[in-house]
Amino acid sequence: MATPRVMARTLSVFFLFGGVTGSLVALGAGSAGYGREVLAGLSLCAVLAAAVAHRWGLRWRRNVFHLPLAGGGGLILAAVSVSPDPASAVVCAAIMSFVIIDVYFFFSFLVASTHLAVWLPAVTAALLAHGTVSWGTTLALDVIMIALGVVTRELVVRASGASRDPLTDLRNRRGLDDALRELMVTVPRTGERLSAALLDLDNFKTINDTQGHDAGDAVLREVADVWRRALPPSAVLARHGGDEFALLLPGVPGPAALELVRRLCALHPDIRLSCGVAEYVVGDSAAQLMRRADQALYAAKAAGRGRCELDGGEVSDLARDLAVALTHGDVAVHFQPILQVATDDVVGVEALARWTHPERGPVSPSEFVAVAEQHGLITALGEHVLRQTCTQLAALHAATGRRLRVGVNVSGIELSDPTYPDRVRAVFADTGWPAEEVVLEVTESLLDAESATSVATLHALRDLGLKVAIDDFGTGYSSLSRLDTLPIDVLKVDHSFIAAITTSPRRTQMLRSIVALAGALGMDVVAEGVETPEQDLLLRSVGCTFEQGWLHGRPMPVAELQATLERRDGELTRATG
Template sequence: MNNEIIRVLLVEDNPADARFIKEHFKDIREMRETPFLISDANSVSSAVEHVTNRHFDVILLDLSLPDSQGLETLHRMHTHAPGMPLIVLTGLDDDELALSAMRHGAQDYLIKGKFDIQLLSRAIRYTIERKRSEAEIKKLAYFDFLTGLPNRVLFTDRLKQAIIMAQRDTRNVALLFLDLDNFKKVNDSIGHAYGDRLLKITADRIQNCLRSADTVARIGGDEFVVILPFLSGTEDVPKVAEKILHSLKNPVTFEEHEIYTSVSIGISMFPGDGSTVDDLLKNADIAMYQAKEGGRNNYQFFSQDMNVQAVTRQLIESSMRQAISRNEFYLVYQPQYNLRDRVITGFEALLRWRHPQKGNIYPQQFISIAEETGLIMPIGEWVLRTACTQARKWHDAGHSSLRIAVNISARQFKQDSFATLVQTILAESGLPPQFLELELTESTIMEHADKNVQVLQKLKNLGVTLAIDDFGTGYSSLSYLKHFPIDRLKIDSSFVRDINTNGDDAAIAEAIIFMAHSLKLDVVAEGVEQEDQLTFLDSRNCDMLQGYLMSHPLSVTEVGTLLTHVPQTTG
């Protein structure tokens, strides 16, 4: 600071006091290297003109002026010069007023006629440094350290102010809740440093889509919110959302990495969708999840129907947390048949939920929620243990060649201890490992493929069978299969459904069977419901079938009856 010019605004209406202070500044200039540049004003109105036209490093402010008295003087200067440090000038009998002024934002005070040049110079330097420190503290308290955007605290305050002004002027406010799609994959694949850089670029791109009156804030890891105030309606909101979507679709290049990003946006409107910060944020969040479920990279306005869905979702999540301990989950078993001789080779274990009030809740209603919340971990373990235990009972009853197939979620598979869990459950149940088949989706094994080869090999070393479920719906390439220790493919039912009427589906199914056999893999066709589908698959040498044509999923009792009437494989 020694070589910087310090610009001082002296606001003092008493000529004698003003002259006394200016003389001190003159003496300081003669003694010090640091020059002070003094401007003076004799009223608040005059001072406001000065601060409107230029910046000052510090203001020396007499609180008793012709056009303002006491703390009102301080408030008026703060309003027009909110970032400038203030030193209050008081008389001998004004100590209480001076202390009150400091409580209301002044950085220091000086008693007129009772300070020398050292005290004046020190007070000014201290005030400037204190103001800088306060600014840094405020930045840490109100701004996101990574992107420099307002954080949740400042966002909340600005949305409150926008709501107040909208109520006063009968206007609208839009709140956009943005969540980056698949951001976790960026962190997991190329590292958190690149993820942080992506967040900074994202923040800049969003900011460039907005007006100066709008606010964008970062309120979570990859979550941003945008406030659009002073709206007369909703017609401009989709334009802003589309602009943001378009901006964020452009790829980001980091050295050798090219990253394609997108964002899901939920929108709530004041006053229609809520009158408080919490309501608007909750409803925009709900709409954002609808955008995610709608395929990502889109925006959705909140509707009351979404709120009903969100409440239902919350009730399902809450009930699901207690379902295991209350024995509400159960398994049904769908037979798999060898197509050549029509014998049962095994069963696929399928999860069901019998809710005490709502009755049967089917997997499509709760599995995705279980995945997102992590509840799939205890549920998945229960399924695996129950299925293995039941398969062992069938073996003990004389059906010793039956295989049990269990679906494994991506979240389960990513668990470092998953192979150990499988080994433990096999040991506890007594089921020979070759009769357990673990079904995984294409996308699960292809994400971090190099690492997953090692996990799959650990499972193969246990002696279990590995299958790819819903094949053809993910990466749809057989070229990678030779790198994985896979035993079996399951053709997704979406291809089987129209296999006799859709030439593309028929060609895909035929290609999967041919290429799988060339790699010495078995093929199971799922969702077989009609005789002509069976005929087609038989003519293409598909190995196994599963579907309503042969059998619906069965209870344990029904399986027992079936096994007494239908032949099973003998090995």
Template sequence: MVGLGIAVGLVFPPFATGLGVPAQYAERPVFKAACLGAGFLVGALSYALCRCLVGGRLAVLSSHLRSVAQGISQASRTGDWTQSTSQRIRVDSDDQLGETAQAFNSLLDALEAGEHFRALVRNASDVITVVDPSGTVTYQTPSVGWVLGYPPGTLIGTDIHDLVHPEDARTFRDQLASVVRGAPPTSSPAVRMRHRNGSWRWTETVVNDLRDDPAVTGIVLTTRDVSDRRELEEQLRTQAFYDPLTGLPNRALFMERLRAAEELEHDTGTPAAVLFLDLDNLKAVNDTLGHDGGDALLEVVAQRIGACLRPGDTLARLAGDEFAVLLGGPQSGEMAPRVAERILAALREPVLVVDRMVRAGLSIGLATTTTAGVSGIGLLRAADIAMYVAKTSGKGRCEVFQPSHHADHLDRERLQADLYQALERQELVLHYQPIVDLTPRRVTGYEALVRWEHPTRGMVPPVQFITLAEDSGLIVPIGRWILREATRQAAAWQQSDGRGPRMSVNVSVRQFQHPDLVDDVTEALRASGLAPDRLTLEITESLFAEDTAGTTQKLEALKALGIRLALDDFGTGYSSLSYLRRFPIDVLKIDKSFVHGIATCSEDRAVIGAIVALGQILDLVLVAEGIETADELAALEQLGVQYGQGYHLGRPAPPQHASPGAERRRSGSPGAALRSAPAPRAATAAPPGGVDPVRGATTRGHA
């Protein structure tokens, strides 16, 4: 600008002559020097004025532009855009500088408007990462800090694959590569990413290819932490598919694996085998040691069974005391019996439970795809049927499923279905076996024994349906009906003075445990009019393995009615002298297993002699069961047994043939005819009337 003023001073003298300045003055050196000086001064003043006014405003604009440029450059590297803007420039003119200032302020407005969306990205819970096609990180949001613990800047330039768990790296790499090749955006399966503290977090990542977007120019990974959800899913899966006590697979998971094994056998012919295991004495342990003791036993049993299996085999707990084992592979059929024997051997060793040694017996049913396929039923059902056979034929053993087992099981199910209708159709009848005073050979009482007159099968032996009644729960309504019918018949035989033969009725453990037993007895006595002392309830020693406090209370309630209590099959169950002292027992019935050997076996004779002495000391009535020969009868009389029953003395018979006035002698027996006071009639069997056939009960069903 100073040069421009000097140039104007040089050309001004000729220009001055045109303005009327005399030439002699314009040509003078002094005039020319004055023009040059004036031009210099004007140029210098103009430069100074422009630098002061315009330059200052431009300097402010330049400073703001540099600040914004540095902030944007830093935000692009770190992801932190909070320092990317600047203060506005004051617009104090409407010239080009004012317009420039306005344009700058508009740029800042646009940046701050974008800051709203950048703030959303910065504070999003999802981690947003931009990588190049090879996986190198070019941009990272701050959220990576609270998700994975890394400062955002430390990941720039690193390989994203380095964060992925080695077991998941291939899946993640394949997903990224497929998007790079042009596949649509996808969400990856859950993969684990390394946290800064060394732990692994479960994540899900959505991959988008935004290389054509000039604002991004990269592959965008949106990663979400799903560790909490994954943990909850695992907890729910554990609750749904695993037993909380033993940690074993439950029935649902076992059935899932069993279906897979059956499908594999169908598709490839690979055989499989199933062992169905049932504990024989869990209830007794629960009753004696409590449910904590039972749980401890189950845990030990699970561990011992598992120790007998291969790593690939499946052991599951199906229900309270039921386990199942699934064996797969070409040799599973041959291996299954050996596995069963190892399990039985492992559980023969006593188990320490609550400071007591307990033996955990098992019954095992074994089925293979070959044997189950012949019968057209599933493996588990076949093994269950075989287990039932093992349990009902001795327990503590393994039974291999056979097609005949299935046929027997179907017949048993049909019989059980008919049993539900037996009460309503009045198909059950009572037969009465005399109880005899051995010295005068006089009938003093009867034991009521249930029989089933099936409409198509004929007379069904009690051994075939009593167990079904126990298993189904029908034992309670059947037992209630027997109690009513027996007391009604005894009342019909009762004499005018209230005397007459006593009536003995068996009560099963399940019927005894039913809360209505005392009310049922009370109602039967009331409805029949039978004197309470004429009724005897027979219980078994197995009852004493149950809750002794509740047992004592119920026995005392029954005794308060005035009836008698008999201990049946004495000497074969939980025999203990303490039971005779603690419980209000009136009668001991000596089991027939001792009676059968009394004439030839000195040990049986000694046992019965001891029982007789015990009965005399405790003032108990003794009844010998199962007397079938004259020799047995004579030996019992010699030992001082007062009462007896058995085929030699009288078979069970319908009431019209079992009346106290009838002669009761076994055909072909040398024994004398039995005598008793005459009775006028036999009671007509009453219909069960209102008995619920789906509730449980019965007495002993065979002589």
């Protein structure tokens, strides 16, 4: 079916030619009188209708086009009735073919056939009521109009096939581009809101690889069917390619679009989807709008997948405050000790960003890191934390002689930046901190096995001397195949896994297996979230390499860390003395 822009243009052209045809019939009618004047007036109405459709038709929704088509049919029937002679009546009745072509071009087959069922008997009755047109001529005209409808519908079906995805029966990329192009013409003129969304099925490749392509196709059809039924009629849903869908939401602002896609994603409890949403702003081109939606999708993936993010068209107050805090150096770094089990000595720390808002007080890292990722501040935040970490630990080393290995969290957005290794190298050069004493901690979910850029970045960083740790290992994203495909030196077992080891024999055995596997692969294991002596004792018994948690120290500023180290050294000296 046609887009509103094409519908408006087609309708205006047919009204114009219908008016011109009626005017010519009036001029060439065989006899003068009332009929010719009325026919000329009806023709003028058709021309005016053409002007209205051309000027305002772009703003009409699809259903509105039923009204001008009904008005056109009424004008034609009136023209047939007042035609001064049989030839004029037949010509006026033939103009009804314009209406038949329009309805089969504009609407579904069922709706178009309903129009045909109304107008064909009406024009037949009008011709027969004229009294001078034979049954044969009338039926011949009916056959012509039916044929035009059938051919038009066939051409529409064939043309639309080039713009539809055969698997899901949604629009394909070409169909989406056509719809977006139409909207980008109408939206600036009407001032209507418009949002675009890109959706990606997480780990879709795994479904194809483990369950087969038929299972993957079934998932794509399920998502298409569910969303098609749940979306408003004005929405445009398309399969953008592979496992990615695109959505256009005319009349829907960005925040409302975000809530809508979140509700729809929740309809698939067994399918994880990441989604990026962007709202049209004045001056956007179609490419810019979709690029911002793609950036929001990337932010959703980088934040852990299974999320829906809104492009930061308007920077939030918290983002502005975070940008100011980064400029003034108000984001602090705290350090949590990491204990080497074999020696009972603190040999490392994890660097953790901390921000105290001047009005709100302490802000959760999960909140301000998400804001940084959404509003393009994550690069500045990551570099600030790394630089502060290296500077403070270099000063600690100068004061105490202790050189601690430090774990630093890195965002998936940073890893996808090819310039990230150069920026890291510059920080080491400026601070004098050795790369060999830094462990980059990467949440496994941030590393897409298909992301060549991220994996290449990790290899480049390891070439500098850094180590790589997989953080939160043991959560839902864990995959043994990743231990082979990713450059990994350390496994950090998630605190939620450690919390149950003293109450679950099976969890204990799994932990023992993880430690053994890591040892066989030449990897160290860090147990996170160690809070009780019982957990510590069990971790020692299974051969865990390192421990981290409140039992050994909470995150603290570098001055407090120095005091803690000195106190532990003193206690150790007294114990051995």
